[in-house]
């Protein structure tokens with residue numbers, strides 16, 4: 234029998250048998266943000282030194298996680314094919330909640346995905362992962378015409394390139410791209426915290442830690458950049474924005490054509506001040522069994 238077909242049949246047989254019901258849920262031991270960061274750091278050391286242990290990458294793990302996920306880390310990474318997130322951290326099924334988009338930028342879809350993992354899955358660590366020689370950053374730095382939807386994809390990267398150029402006016406070529414990649418990682422972090430009350434409150438409470446990192450395409454090593462250097466002031470500004478009531482605005486008077494004078498109506502919009510709902514505390518994160 235063909236190998237893969239045989240494996241598929243075995244999988245179907247197990248899934249339909251009492252064995253499936255015996256699959257144990259992840260244990261309830263909690264990971265801290267430090268635990269999670271240590272796991273990713275150790276995994277990348279194994280990967281980059283060719284010592285992979287292929288953690289949680291077998292069918293036992295597939296079956297165990299079919300009942301639910303409890304990823305210990307969220308990673309927002311570039312879509313570059315040379316940056317397969319689980320592989321570079323030597324992790325497997327159910328370990329990492331990964332969002333990938335060219336240039337690892339942070340629009341509403343990315344932020345929403347991260348919010349889901351923070352609120353509903355209890356992941357204690359968020360990593361924004363850029364990489365060396367990023368094509369999206371190079372395209373943003375190079376300027377020129379972008380076809381299709383590529384221009385919209387590049388737009389959030391322009392400020393990072395500008396920041397790199399103004400911060401280091403003498404930098405050019407690879408050195409400029411390297412600076413822009415780092416600035417882009419940090420800009421994604423600040424955008425996520427500034428735009429998402431859920432991420433901001435979880436960061437402020439210590440439920441999650443948010444760090445930046447850059448993957449080196451040549452060595453396979455991840456350089457850890459740590460938290461945003463201005464995280465505290467970004468959090469303060471985000472909190473102030475949440476707590477500031479939205480200004481009451483007055484709707485324009487309706488234009489009345491060819492009619493008798495209308496009684497004056499006060500059409501002021503009574504927008505209630507919007508105070509953001511406190512984010513639900515993430516559940517204690519469940520430590521998962523490792524099979525390797």
Ligand SMILES: [Zn+2]
Pocket residue numbers: 311312313335336364366367368369370
């Ligand atoms: Zn890239």
